[in-house]
Amino acid sequence: MKFGVVVFPGSNCDYDAYHVLKNVISQETVFLWHKDRDLQNVDCLVLPGGFSYGDYLRSGAIARFSPIMSEVKKFAATGGLIIGICNGFQILLEAGLLPGAMLRNKNLKFLCQHVWVKIENNQTAFSNSGQMGQVLKIPIAHFDGNYYAPPRVLAELEKNKQIVFRYCNENGNLTEEANVNGSANHIAGLINREGNILGMMPHPERASEKILGSEDGKVIFNSIINYLEKKAVISPLPSLIETF
Amino acid sequence: MKVRIIVRFKDTVLDPQGQAVRNALHTLGYTSVKDVRQGKFFEIELNKIDPGQAEKIVQEMADKVLANPIIEKYNWEIIEA
Numbered sequence: 001m002k003f004g005v006v007v008f009p010g011s012n013c014d015y016d017a018y019h020v021l022k023n024v025i026s027q028e029t030v031f032l033w034h035k036d037r038d039l040q041n042v043d044c045l046v047l048p049g050g051f052s053y054g055d056y057l058r059s060g061a062i063a064r065f066s067p068i069m070s071e072v073k074k075f076a077a078t079g080g081l082i083i084g085i086c087n088g089f090q091i092l093l094e095a096g097l098l099p100g101a102m103l104r105n106k107n108l109k110f111l112c113q114h115v116w117v118k119i120e121n122n123q124t125a126f127s128n129s130g131q132m133g134q135v136l137k138i139p140i141a142h143f144d145g146n147y148y149a150p151p152r153v154l155a156e157l158e159k160n161k162q163i164v165f166r167y168c169n170e171n172g173n174l175t176e177e178a179n180v181n182g183s184a185n186h187i188a189g190l191i192n193r194e195g196n197i198l199g200m201m202p203h204p205e206r207a208s209e210k211i212l213g214s215e216d217g218k219v220i221f222n223s224i225i226n227y228l229e230k231k232a233v234i235s236p237l238p239s240l241i242e243t244f
Numbered sequence: 245m246k247v248r249i250i251v252r253f254k255d256t257v258l259d260p261q262g263q264a265v266r267n268a269l270h271t272l273g274y275t276s277v278k279d280v281r282q283g284k285f286f287e288i289e290l291n292k293i294d295p296g297q298a299e300k301i302v303q304e305m306a307d308k309v310l311a312n313p314i315i316e317k318y319n320w321e322i323i324e325a
Contacts, residue, residue: 058312100314108264148314
């Protein structure tokens with residue numbers, strides 16, 4: 001399978017993602033510059049973490065206007081798989097490819113630490129190699145990760161099982177302290193209604209090798225490969241009545 | 245022509261930075277401060293255009309870029325004709 005890592009000015013997790021996909025997961029991987037218009041026939045796009053355009057205005061707000069984003073939108077519309085990690089998630093939100101927005105962390109601190117997230121839906125292209133309720137140890141590193149969506153949208157996300165990961169403690173309990181950034185409904189990662197786009201604040205690419213303290217991030221990358229190789233059968237999301 | 249655009253959080257969205265500023269003001273003894281909401285401010289210089297056209301493009305720019313309509317609202321005014 002072929003992965004494309006999109007590089008924006010200010011991306012800083014692009015090489016980490018590239019390294020894991022190429023050397024740990026052993027997949028063909030290419031970098032795609034934000035000015036590129038050719039996605040080189042990749043099977044999955046990765047929007048990596050970092051501080052695209054210095055986080056000016058709002059995190060992800062300027063990157064969304066990069067030339068490659070119109071191609072990313074076309075790719076999304078045809079069902080292409082996209083994973084946005086951290087700043088990549090923020091860009092997907094600003095681009096309207098995922099619902100909601102990010103607010104500053106509730107404690108107003110930049111958080112850089114390992115957290116635990118629980119798999120809430122393992123019937124997705126991004127989580128099928130994990131178990132329901134499985135607790136993953138993956139680090140976060142962000143200032144604006146406090147997920148917000150209006151109550152009506154949150155209810156839709158819950159109903160449609162679009163929430164893939166929630167912040168929890170080591171034992172999988174959804175305690176208030178475990179929800180470090182204050183995200184609505186403990187949301188750490190979610191998919192769009194069609195299920196082909198995932199945004200997540202934790203960094204799976206920083207938790208895919210034992211030497212880094214956790215290999216749990218591989219669950220996400222292995223799931224994508226399972227899905228692309230059609231080894232995983234994903235039941236479709238519940239039918240949708242209302243649109244965002 | 246110069247316009248001023250103020251972007252702030254919607255009333256329904258928590259503003260932890262505003263709260264931190266309020267707490268700091270309280271610490272300094274300004275106990276009459278009830279609440280603080282903070283936001284962003286843009287001053288944009290436009291080529292000479294008629295006010296109707298200015299309204300159209302300012303609102304368009306604010307909706308598309310300057311504010312995130314999910315969490316923010318804005319108001320604007322012409323400060324220099």
